Amino acid sequence: MATGLRDQAVKSAEPVPRADSGTLFAIELHAAEGYSSRLADVVRAAARELGIASSFRVAASRGFLIAGLESASQAEAAARELLAEPIVQRIVVREVREREGRRNPAVDPVVWHVLPRPGVTDPEAESALATMHLSGFPATAVRTFRRYEFAGLPAEALQTLRQRALLNESIERLVEGELAADSLAIGSTWTFERVVVPLRSADDGRLMQISRDGTLSLTLPEMLAIQAHYRGLDRDPTGIELETIAQTWSEHCSHKTLGGRVVYDGPDGYRVFGNMLRETIFAATKTIREQLGADDWCVSVFKDNAGVVKFDERHHVTFKVETHNRPSAIEPYGGANTGLGGVIRDTLGTGLGAKPVCSTDVFCFAPPDLLHEELPPGVLHPRRIMQGVVAGVRDYGNRMGIPTVNGAICFDARYVGNPMVFCGNVGLLPAGCEHKQAQPDDLIVVLGGRTGRDGIHGATFSSVELHDESVTVSSGAVQIGNAITEKMVADVLLQARDRRHFNAVTDCGAGGFSSAVGEMGEAIGAEVWLDRAPLKYSGLTATEIWISEAQERMVLAVPEAAWGELENLCQSEGVEATVIGRFKAGGELVLKYGAEEAGRVGMEFLHQGRPPVVRYATFRLPEFREPDLAGIRVSHADLLLQILAHPNVASKHWVIRQYDHEVQGGSVVKPLVGNRSDGPSDAAVVRPVLDSERAIAVACGIQTLIGDLDPGAMAAAAIDEAIRNVVAVGADPDRIGILDNFCWGYTDRPATLGTLVRAALACHDSAVAMQTPFVSGKDSLNNEFSYTAADGQRRTISIPPTLLISALGQVPNAGCCVTMDFKAAGNRIYLLGRTGTALGGSHALLVCGQHGAGRPPQVNHVEARAIYRGLHCAIQAGLVASCHDCSEGGLAVALAEMAIAGDLGASVDVSRMVAIEGEAPGELERLFAESCSRLVCEVAPADAPIFESALTGTPFTMIGTVLAAPQLEMLGGQMVLVELAIDELQAAWRGTLDWS
């Protein structure tokens, strides 16, 4: 690949062709007098965060580098008419000369330019070029840049800014001094060359070398199986064949570990699984569906890109949550951006195409106040990761017009090298569109974005451990999305679905065409014409085209007769659609480039030939440690304030307010609710069909702290939490579908895999007991980070076992939904569920520095189910004024949040709670224990008798009343345990993540 720009400071190893001639012009857009530069504001904010003295001056501007314009005055005209904002911006045009300009970084002002690396998606440059063409300007190529001028900044501070804030070297490059350029053209020529890999003669060492050198991530048994297969064929594989097999067999695409054989030894017994996921997660769903019989409301589970369940007479809803962890570690914005873009394509690729209706995003980061000195080498600071991830989700979701309605953020130091980014999407699918099947002779059509080198080896890369040099070796796996391209694809895809233009659709995700075509043609066979795929720039090899994970592409199986109409539809909306092959009976995948055959693989070997992975799993409960409650010297009130201020609990308004949660017009319960819209809702509710009152509720459960004590208890608690959250707003507990996302460390280690199996077993039992089927799921393994510490020792950080449970509930009538803010003074406050003494995994112990001690809370499924069903009846009958889930921080935090949201106080007596049988919780436990299956309900006195009768047979107590005075008072009999003004609660809760 050629680089367009170069200067002395950045050495380019590649040749730089001069594909276009003439002068380049740089158009800079500076803030006009009286207006501030957003870019400069960002630099100043970053400097403040990095502790750089604010005495320096910075000027910053965005700009466009343009080839093909005839004169500076023409460039000025283009800027004025098209590129610059009137009133607020002023234009500077520079002629860019070859190898000239200021080179000395020590001279004030220091001038820096930041440009996207060649080949990195630069949508704004593409738009600028198109717009100039429309307006008759003769531009031939455009690239965007950012220009910075610093004065009064020491060299050291400059370097800090460069490394930690100004740019991300994985996708951008810095040019010191003025721009000097040869050409903006990228691309090269490639002529077909059949690469044969001498595999048959290779010994074990050579086999592994081939796997490593090609970033194939294939294991020795897998390489041996491939070798045996080709010995049987009496030939060696071509490079592209080997790549196809590697992509299909990758952990990311085939889930070989969890779907493989596992021998488990744990306190729950000795088990041998033929397919671990099938025998735990899927089995639970199968059991529930059998029990439901004719009332089964699952439609399509664990076989499509998302799970599908019934919604109403005319529609189904789909749900999928994906992870995009590794790309987000390296380039948080692009990683999260393409993570959300990818899961939205899962929705579009479910059945014959579902319409994306809302998104959910859950993140795990290291604490945002981590000292820079404590950061391992090669990782970005968690605060920067968080800012980038939030911006990535924001820009993709908002632009596509899909409301981001639900989420959670958890903080733990062990996520420092491996942040977790979960992106979920709910879709609406017309009934009757749930099945698809490509037919022999259907055309293979690619719709949407063009293919480039982006994301090569994403599928195989995402299956390996990260290390401190990942940034330099893996930049090919990092991508930036273009939401508008995907929105355009969605627009035509859903129209084409309704016109029945295609027989099957899937998204181009991990593995690119190789996975999409391989999957769709699994039962048929296919011939692919790689040279026909539209490219972003020339020079891609056949293999690169085949495995590129370039974004925003969907693959369709189109009957020949429908192709003309589909092509017209796409053309009318400016979406590129191209025939790249044909499904062909015969069970072979044939890859052609022009007249040449690049490869030929049997579908059966591809999909069934992978040798089963056998893994060993052991689990032992960690040694029990009694918490030192007497050692907790802090008052109950201070403890409450500390928990409210902990980032896990603290208000996430800085994040939420950047997401559009109301687009599409179906918002019912928003992520922030209450008198001042500042209370944390338990779940979001959306009406996906605008002329219907039926709604969906989306929430999640994640209990990582409990996982350190017992991953089984964690799984049960997370499922309970996810269900409780959707029930709290009004969802029917008999219609909740759940998803699992297992994110774990290195599962080749039996002890690590053991914790996962332990969790999966508990998932099975909980789901069956709660009658909540799993409808889809995804895993991400080997989330570990290795680095060389300052003392020269090699260290590895493994993430804690992280299980995200996402719940999709259904609300019969949106108007019956309940929010968590206190509504009226004088109303009664009830606590549903039992409180116990287990403090293990609680935030009370966490903030007291005692995490790891104590027993984990357990779920009593029979009682939980009775509570949720009783509560649902009460909510349906309109008897519940407010309802809030008791989770992080226990009862005290739940009441504090209800008071903050309602601008009303409360007085409760915690001595009145119902205890778990045989347990005698003390004050600390009554206030802060995170016992499962508990909710706080507010009920008007007149409604109290019917409310109580709805909950007959379940454990509940009236614990107090709502007060007009803005004061939270928690008593233990006669003793005042907590007495705090709402303002104090609010300040503690809101302050931690109140970023500007």
Place this chain on the structure above:
Amino acid sequence: MARPDVLVLRAPGTNCDAETAFAFEQAGARCEALHVNTLLDAPALLGQFQILCLAGGFSHGDDLSAGQILAITLRHRLLDDLQAFRDRGGLILGICNGFQVLIKTGLLDNEDGQGVAATLTWNTNGRYTADWVRLAVEPDQRCVFLRDIEAIDLPFAHGEGRFVVRDQQTLSQLSAAGQLPVHYVEGQLAGNPNGSTRAIAGMCDRSGRVFGLMPHPERNIHLTHHPRWTRLSRDRKPDGRLIFENAVNWFAA
């Protein structure tokens, strides 16, 4: 009563077209959502409609600046047709991105001999922000869409919603011409969320028939839309409907 036909225009990246069409239909109009390419190919189609609505979203990704590319496209290819549509009595409503597009086409009478008199730019907080605001309508204004409205609560969701003018004199002129009919109420809900000059939330042309508004009326047409609906009476009319009903009823006589 005459039932007007509404054209909801969509472009690459428009994403509020469906709910905006729904809001017009609820108000009694017939609605059709058309892709801008269809209209560019056959501008005469405009003749079939009485109301044109530019719906919200991120037309062309808001690349260059919000609404800019669609505005340039309309200026180059459709400006005469749009002016004729207005001059023969049609109503034009731009919501959020639609407002950004309208103001950059000049259809809001926001350009004069000295160039651009008023535009929309980045929020003062530098971020895309979503929340709810209370709007107050100026007394004696003559924007068709705001007739008989005093105050309404609406959600907003935008990054580039700050209304700026060239200078004080321009502001006075626009104000005197009745072109600045609605403003954010400071101290209520999210106040003036983007730092707009004089808290201005919307602008109309001199005829009062072309109107651009940053907040989203189509997102407050159902009882459960308001952020505090669980605290409010069920016996109320969601505010956003009034704007669509005003547009539809304009053609009632």
